[in-house]
Amino acid sequence: MKKLLSIAFLLIVPLFIVKAEETKSTMDLLTGHTWKLYENYSTSYDAYYQFTRDKIIIITVIDDKKIINEYWYYLSDTDEGPFDNSKMGKSVNGKHIYLYDPEDGWSTTMEIIELSEEKFVYLNIINVREGVTPRPDIDYTIYYSTDDKID
Secondary structure, eight states: OOOHHHHHHHHHHHHHHHHHHHHHOOOHHTTEEEEOOOTSOOOOSSEEEEEEEEEEEEEEETEEEEEEEEEEEEEEEOOOOSOGGTTTTTTOOOOEEEETTTTTTOEEEEEEEEEOOOOOEEEEEEOOOOOOOOOOOOOEEEEEEEEEOOO
């Protein structure tokens, strides 16, 4: 009987472990990594994303000089209107990232195409500045999880 219970335990426990891994939220995946721009883009710089619950920190490194920009954001499953800062940090899942620059007043919407422990792919679908008509953007942007030290 003990042997049967041990076998049943060994068969069931891995199912709980797999299920726990499957349930990571979008927020957990975004905030759990530093994301580096895919190296095959024809750029002369490195770009990194670091997410907190309500900010995206974008670090651009050009010739050993760092440029750091911080933007507000929130996650949503719906394609909605203007940026609503009351939603920042509240949703932990979503297909869209709504980004806002509080200094310049522009916003953009990023549609998450793929997100895993290793890869973050998004489509920048709307870029809105005051007085400018929103336009679709067809450029997919690919980032990979990295252990690069950028402090």
